[in-house]
Amino acid sequence: MSDAESPDTDFDPVAPNTGEDFEPVDVFPDSDDFDLRPGADSCYKCATCDTNCPVAAVDDDFPGPKFQGPEQWRLKQTDDDYTVDDSVMDCSNCMRCDNACPSGVPLSQMHNTARGEYVSEQMDKLSVEYVRNRILANYRTSAFFASKVPRLANFAMNFGPARWVMEKTLGVTSERDFPEFARQTFREWWAERGGQATSRENAKAARNRRGLPEDADKKVAYFHGCYSNYNTTEVGKAMVRLYEAFGYEVVAPEQKCSGTPMFANGMLDDARRHAEVNVSSMSDLVERGYDAIASCTSCSMALRQEYPELFDIDGIEKVAANTFEAVEYLRIHEDLREEVREAEVDGDLAEEFAYHAPCHSRNQGLDRQAVELFRDLDGVGVEDVGDSCSGISGTYGWKEEKYEKSMQIGEEMFEHMEDADGETGMTECPTCAMQMEHGSGYEIRHPLELLEAALVE
Amino acid sequence: MAIESDVLVVGGGLAGLTGALSAAREGADVRLVSYKQSTLRQASGLVDVLGYTPDGDGPLTDPFAAIQSLPDSHPYRTVGVETVRDALSLFDEAVPTYEGGHTDANALLPTHGGTVKPTARYPAGASAGLASDDRDTLLVGVEEMVDFDAPHVAAHLGAAGVPFDVRGETIRFPGDLRADAKVTRYAKLLDTNGEVAVRGRKVPARDALAQRVNPLLEGEARVGFPAILGDDEPGAIRAALGEKLGVDVFEVPMGPPSLPGLRLEDALFDALDAAGVSIETGNPVVDVDGDDRVERVFVEKNGARIPNSADQYVLATGGFVGKGIESDREGVSEPVFDCHVPHAEDRYDWFETELFGDHAFARYGVATDDDLRPLDASERPEFDNLRAAGSVLGGYDFAAEKSGSGVSIATGYAAGQRAAQEAR
Numbered sequence: 012m013s014d015a016e017s018p019d020t021d022f023d024p025v026a027p028n029t030g031e032d033f034e035p036v037d038v039f040p041d042s043d044d045f046d047l048r049p050g051a052d053s054c055y056k057c058a059t060c061d062t063n064c065p066v067a068a069v070d071d072d073f074p075g076p077k078f079q080g081p082e083q084w085r086l087k088q089t090d091d092d093y094t095v096d097d098s099v100m101d102c103s104n105c106m107r108c109d110n111a112c113p114s115g116v117p118l119s120q121m122h123n124t125a126r127g128e129y130v131s132e133q134m135d136k137l138s139v140e141y142v143r144n145r146i147l148a149n150y151r152t153s154a155f156f157a158s159k160v161p162r163l164a165n166f167a168m169n170f171g172p173a174r175w176v177m178e179k180t181l182g183v184t185s186e187r188d189f190p191e192f193a194r195q196t197f198r199e200w201w202a203e204r205g206g207q208a209t210s211r212e213n214a215k216a217a218r219n220r221r222g223l224p225e226d227a228d229k230k231v232a233y234f235h236g237c238y239s240n241y242n243t244t245e246v247g248k249a250m251v252r253l254y255e256a257f258g259y260e261v262v263a264p265e266q267k268c269s270g271t272p273m274f275a276n277g278m279l280d281d282a283r284r285h286a287e288v289n290v291s292s293m294s295d296l297v298e299r300g301y302d303a304i305a306s307c308t309s310c311s312m313a314l315r316q317e318y319p320e321l322f323d324i325d326g327i328e329k330v331a332a333n334t335f336e337a338v339e340y341l342r343i344h345e346d347l348r349e350e351v352r353e354a355e356v357d358g359d360l361a362e363e364f365a366y367h368a369p370c371h372s373r374n375q376g377l378d379r380q381a382v383e384l385f386r387d388l389d390g391v392g393v394e395d396v397g398d399s400c401s402g403i404s405g406t407y408g409w410k411e412e413k414y415e416k417s418m419q420i421g422e423e424m425f426e427h428m429e430d431a432d433g434e435t436g437m438t439e440c441p442t443c444a445m446q447m448e449h450g451s452g453y454e455i456r457h458p459l460e461l462l463e464a465a466l467v468e
Numbered sequence: 469m470a471i472e473s474d475v476l477v478v479g480g481g482l483a484g485l486t487g488a489l490s491a492a493r494e495g496a497d498v499r500l501v502s503y504k505q506s507t508l509r510q511a512s513g514l515v516d517v518l519g520y521t522p523d524g525d526g527p528l529t530d531p532f533a534a535i536q537s538l539p540d541s542h543p544y545r546t547v548g549v550e551t552v553r554d555a556l557s558l559f560d561e562a563v564p565t566y567e568g569g570h571t572d573a574n575a576l577l578p579t580h581g582g583t584v585k586p587t588a589r590y591p592a593g594a595s596a597g598l599a600s601d602d603r604d605t606l607l608v609g610v611e612e613m614v615d616f617d618a619p620h621v622a623a624h625l626g627a628a629g630v631p632f633d634v635r636g637e638t639i640r641f642p643g644d645l646r647a648d649a650k651v652t653r654y655a656k657l658l659d660t661n662g663e664v665a666v667r668g669r670k671v672p673a674r675d676a677l678a679q680r681v682n683p684l685l686e687g688e689a690r691v692g693f694p695a696i697l698g699d700d701e702p703g704a705i706r707a708a709l710g711e712k713l714g715v716d717v718f719e720v721p722m723g724p725p726s727l728p729g730l731r732l733e734d735a736l737f738d739a740l741d742a743a744g745v746s747i748e749t750g751n752p753v754v755d756v757d758g759d760d761r762v763e764r765v766f767v768e769k770n771g772a773r774i775p776n777s778a779d780q781y782v783l784a785t786g787g788f789v790g791k792g793i794e795s796d797r798e799g800v801s802e803p804v805f806d807c808h809v810p811h812a813e814d815r816y817d818w819f820e821t822e823l824f825g826d827h828a829f830a831r832y833g834v835a836t837d838d839d840l841r842p843l844d845a846s847e848r849p850e851f852d853n854l855r856a857a858g859s860v861l862g863g864y865d866f867a868a869e870k871s872g873s874g875v876s877i878a879t880g881y882a883a884g885q886r887a888a889q890e891a892r
Contacts, residue, residue, distance in 0.1 A: 061650040062725040068656040315770040332771030376750035
């Protein structure tokens with residue numbers, strides 16, 4: 012006979028003991044963090060994430076994403092004295108582990124929160140490493156000033172003695188060339204061109220040409236990010252012309268850095284400040300029927316995934332659900348495949364391209380988009396150079412102590428670029444582009460530039 | 469608008485990949501979507517067809533001969549033995565680094581647990597390790613890799629009655645890698661033949677490994693390692709080690725995460741790429757439009773729903789482990805298309821009390837008609853244009869029969885081919 016059938020206590024289930032004595036226990040007192048418990052519990056230790064980690068494959072000191080994520084999170088819960096392991100700073104934030112996990116464990120969210128905690132609570136704010144990381148993470152600020160004097164900046168940033176000093180005092184590798192600053196930023200070009208009003212006219216004209224209703228609801232808000240604004244402005248211009256040719260009105264709302272380099276360096280307060288501006292301006296537009304479009308896959312990744320995973324900002328979920336990568340959006344809403352099939356490219360983009368899929372495009376399921384789309388395009392060839400990480404991971408490869416590892420990770424990609432037919436590279440990510448150029452000497456283009464060459468007369 | 473194709477395959481395991489490949493070979497425009505990376509990197513990389521009968525008889529010598537005697541509900545009976553053969557031919561052609569296609573008979577492969585497993589196809593890297601080969605064998609384990617205790621594995625194989633002498637030795641992997649180094653770390657080091665420090669000198673990793681093993685040899689003709697010998701260059705690494713040691717070198721397939729599984733995944737994705745298949749991984753299919761026919765499905769990315777539409781669909785999302793079949797206290801279900809999954813009403817009838825008993829849940833999955841279309845509770849097709857393949861199917865216990873890969877390849881092949889023919 013079971014205990015239930017022979018009660019020998021005076022516990023009376025008819026009168027539940029939820030009286031005034033009852034005090035709910037707050038398991039995680041004073042915490043407004045996201046609850047990572049369900050994610051940690053979903054991990055069943057298959058270690059598939061570890062097989063995807065480009066750092067663990069070359070670095071003997073790096074314990075891998077399974078440790079950085081669910082295991083470290085558990086250690087923190089059970090031991091009050093536990094401090095975040097400093098190896099979290101060796102994670103390059105490629106986020107490949109997210110795409111790997113068959114159980115949907117939010118690994119990069121765990122890494123980002125652990126790294127944020129490490130930096131804010133354990134890192135010496137006067138250390139060279141902190142100062143260096145903060146400068147690298149706030150690329151937008153440096154770029155903003157440099158863009159005021161682009162010629163001087165281009166000279167100064169690659170001036171040998173200055174770079175030697177930067178390496179010795181700040182730990183910024185002198186092996187790399189700084190990206191060139193454009194003489195005119197994207198936003199300066201956009202304003203000079205007449206901004207939204209001009210875009211509206213261009214879109215209307217295109218709709219007429221295409222036989223679409225003039226008032227068709229086609230409008231997008233462009234998140235150009237820092238790099239298209241200050242450096243590769245041709246990518247931003249290609250986006251605008253391409254979208255207008257499909258009849259979309261483009262707006263370029265006020266925006267700051269997406270936060271990608273800040274997440275990677277654990278500077279979550281900086282990232283939040285920028286995210287608040289971005290979400291606020293995108294949110295207004297999304298409410299008015301615009302979709303948010305990014306040409307940099309790390310920017311779209313930040314708006315789609317990292318923002319809602321890390322910050323609780325009004326409107327953030329809706330912005331995330333309405334953000335798309337620039338080519339992806341056209342694939343969904345236009346018959347892009349057919350248009351590409353009928354098109355032909357000649358001129359300076361009629362090339363064989365060695366294409367590398369950035370890790371952050373991989374995480375959005377977009378790693379094969381460019382190769383598959385351009386399969387049918389006459390006049391060009393696009394060859395995938397394999398599924399390895401480029402190794403630079405934003406600011407990671409700029410750090411003096413990480414440079415060698417970064418190049419080791421990139422080795423496989425460099426070899427495949429060497430083996431590929433063409434001598435021009437292609438990728439969506441500005442820092443992958445830096446690494447590709449650095450390792451191969453190739454010029455690197457963006458898929459939007461090729462689409463513009465194919466589809467815009 | 470939607471992202472369009474003739475055939476849309478949902479699922480990126482062996483069944484989905486084979487389905488996509490066979491549909492593309494039939495001339496269809498094929499798209500494959502998979503929630504996450506292929507589960508193949510959790511598989512041993514061995515391709516079993518049928519090792520044991522449902523009654524537990526075996527190991528079987530000829531899996532094809534045994535198919536006729538399987539119960540009617542078994543997926544092999546649905547597609548027929550000739551389809552199983554055709555499907556394996558497609559596999560052999562797509563993955564030329566695999567062996568075993570020269571005979572109908574099962575090969576016997578040593579496992580990392582020290583058992584002997586009947587399997588129909590195996591990677592070239594495992595071929596020098598066949599248990600039917602009577603050459604004496606040295607197994608070499610790596611101290612840090614607790615999944616492969618070589619002396620223990622050797623003792624087990626000896627007890628299993630293999631026709632050769634087998635010993636196990638354990639070494640420290642050269643280079644003093646961290647204690648929990650990932651399998652990819654070993655593989656990368658050997659792929660690139662990177663230098664490691666041995667007694668203060670820098671030595672290429674392959675030489676250093678051979679130097680560790682050389683003094684342990686006692687005249688054995690072959691040496692087996694856990695499957696860590698490279699990701700991109702396994703053939704070259706085995707050849708180099710074999711030459712330096714003067715023996716044949718083989719790998720023993722390991723548990724997850726598995727390099728042979730990863731290499732198989734790469735080979736199949738290359739074949740899909742060459743066949744012109746579009747592939748997207750990383751996002752789940754969350755919703756379906758349509759009544760008698762599937763009109764379109766929605767792939768979700770962080771809240772954004774991306775419509776994907778096709779003429780024909782293949783469901784290849786896996787079983788309980790792959791989350792293609794789910795269960796809770798109320799019942800058993802198929803979460804993507806909400807297909808009916810036959811199961812006992814009382815959940816205490818789903819399992820036996822003995823751990824290795826003949827559990828009913830092991831055979832749970834969708835039931836289909838002869839055309840592999842999932843059937844609803846009244847035995848009518850759930851959708852005219854949806855076929856199912858692989859472990860999402862019911863009626864067989866792949867773990868007990870050792871039939872998982874074979875069923876995935878055979879039903880994936882059949883579902884893909886029929887979907888492509890219908891889409892014309």
